[in-house]
Amino acid sequence: MKAVMNRKGLRLVSKVVVVTVGLMLIAGAVVANDQFVMTITGTVRAALVITQFQPLDWSVGGDLYMGVAKSVGIDEAGTGSFIITGAANDNIQAMFLLPEYLWDNVGKQRVDVYFTSTDAGIDLTGQPDPTLVAFAAADPRDLGTLTIGGAQTTVNIALGGTAMPSAGQKAGTYTASVVLTAWYEGT
Amino acid sequence: MRKTAPIVIAATLALFLPSVCLGQTVASTESLAFGDVFPGVPKTVVKTSASAAEFTITGTADAEVTLDFDLPSYLSTTGGNMPVFFSSTDCAVDSTNPPNQGSPSYNNQNPYQTITYRLGSAGLKVWLGGQIVPGLAQKAGSYNATIRLTVTYTGN
Known part of the structure; x- marks a missing residue:
C-alpha cells in the first residue's frame, strides 16, 4: 500500500515539475527582447571645385601707361576667367573678394583698380572652355544664384x-589677388 | 480530478513566475533617408517628416517596454565617412491609435537614453530624426549606416 502511494506521489510530482518547467520556458521566451536594424541613407553630390582658367591681365595687348586708365572687358584676351565644376543642375552661390589696388613686389607702390556692375560675366551652358562662350x-x-549647367557640369565666370595708374606711377609689375568662393545653396 | 491535479498545482506555482505576455516585435516602416546632400551644407531630417525613421512595435497592450537605440556616429561609403548627429530631442513615441506623427504622445525624447513607455492597443510607433554634416570636399556617392533598436518588456 505504501509503495503504491509513493509511486502515485512521484508521478504527481514529476507531472507538476514538467508543467511548471514548461510554463517557465514559455515565460522566459516571451520576455526576451526584440531588435531591429534599420538603414540610414544619404547621397552626397559632387563637391564644388574652382579653377582659374586664366588671370585678369591688363598688360595683354599692351602695357599700362602712367596716367592712362585701362579697362578689360568680359570677352577680351586679358579677361580673367574661372571654371566651377559640381553636380549638374544644382544651384550654387558664388562671391568675389575683389582688390582695391595692385601692389608692386615690395608692397610700397600701388595702382588703383575698380570693378563696375557689369565687369563680371556668367555662362551657364556647361561649356568647358570659357574662350568659346558668350558671357552675360x-x-x-552680386553674382546671384547660379545653376550648374549641362553634361559638363560647369559654370564659367569671367572678370x-x-x-588706373597715376601720373607719377612708378614703373614695374603690379599684382593683386582675386578670391572667388562658391557654395551650394543646398536645395 | 487526479488528472487535473498537476495542472492546478503548476498553475499555482506559475503565479510566482513573471506574467505571461505576448512577445513583442519591432519592424521598420520607414528608413531614415537624407536624400541628396550637398558638400558643405548640413542637412537635418526632423522626426515629424516623411523622411524620418519609423519603427512599429507590436505586443501586449498596456505592457511597459524599454527602447534602446544603438546609433552610428558616421555614415560611410567606400573611402569616405560623413558625421551624423542625433540631438536629445530627436526621438518621438506614440501609442495612440491611429498614431499621430505630427503630435506624438511622448515627444522630444533623447535617443541616446533608454526610453520607457507603454504599448497602446495598436502597439507603439517610434520616430527618429537626425542631422548629417558633409564636409566642403565630401566625397560624392551613396552613404549609409545602421541603427539598431532593442525593445524589452519591463514586466510592469
Missing part, C-alpha cells in the same frame, strides 16, 4: 575691370 554681364559683387 553680371555684377561681380574684367579697370586699372
Whole structure:
C-alpha cells in the first residue's frame, strides 16, 4: 500500500515539475527582447571645385601707361576667367573678394583698380572652355544664384575691370589677388 | 480530478513566475533617408517628416517596454565617412491609435537614453530624426549606416 502511494506521489510530482518547467520556458521566451536594424541613407553630390582658367591681365595687348586708365572687358584676351565644376543642375552661390589696388613686389607702390556692375560675366551652358562662350554681364559683387549647367557640369565666370595708374606711377609689375568662393545653396 | 491535479498545482506555482505576455516585435516602416546632400551644407531630417525613421512595435497592450537605440556616429561609403548627429530631442513615441506623427504622445525624447513607455492597443510607433554634416570636399556617392533598436518588456 505504501509503495503504491509513493509511486502515485512521484508521478504527481514529476507531472507538476514538467508543467511548471514548461510554463517557465514559455515565460522566459516571451520576455526576451526584440531588435531591429534599420538603414540610414544619404547621397552626397559632387563637391564644388574652382579653377582659374586664366588671370585678369591688363598688360595683354599692351602695357599700362602712367596716367592712362585701362579697362578689360568680359570677352577680351586679358579677361580673367574661372571654371566651377559640381553636380549638374544644382544651384550654387558664388562671391568675389575683389582688390582695391595692385601692389608692386615690395608692397610700397600701388595702382588703383575698380570693378563696375557689369565687369563680371556668367555662362551657364556647361561649356568647358570659357574662350568659346558668350558671357552675360553680371555684377561681380552680386553674382546671384547660379545653376550648374549641362553634361559638363560647369559654370564659367569671367572678370574684367579697370586699372588706373597715376601720373607719377612708378614703373614695374603690379599684382593683386582675386578670391572667388562658391557654395551650394543646398536645395 | 487526479488528472487535473498537476495542472492546478503548476498553475499555482506559475503565479510566482513573471506574467505571461505576448512577445513583442519591432519592424521598420520607414528608413531614415537624407536624400541628396550637398558638400558643405548640413542637412537635418526632423522626426515629424516623411523622411524620418519609423519603427512599429507590436505586443501586449498596456505592457511597459524599454527602447534602446544603438546609433552610428558616421555614415560611410567606400573611402569616405560623413558625421551624423542625433540631438536629445530627436526621438518621438506614440501609442495612440491611429498614431499621430505630427503630435506624438511622448515627444522630444533623447535617443541616446533608454526610453520607457507603454504599448497602446495598436502597439507603439517610434520616430527618429537626425542631422548629417558633409564636409566642403565630401566625397560624392551613396552613404549609409545602421541603427539598431532593442525593445524589452519591463514586466510592469
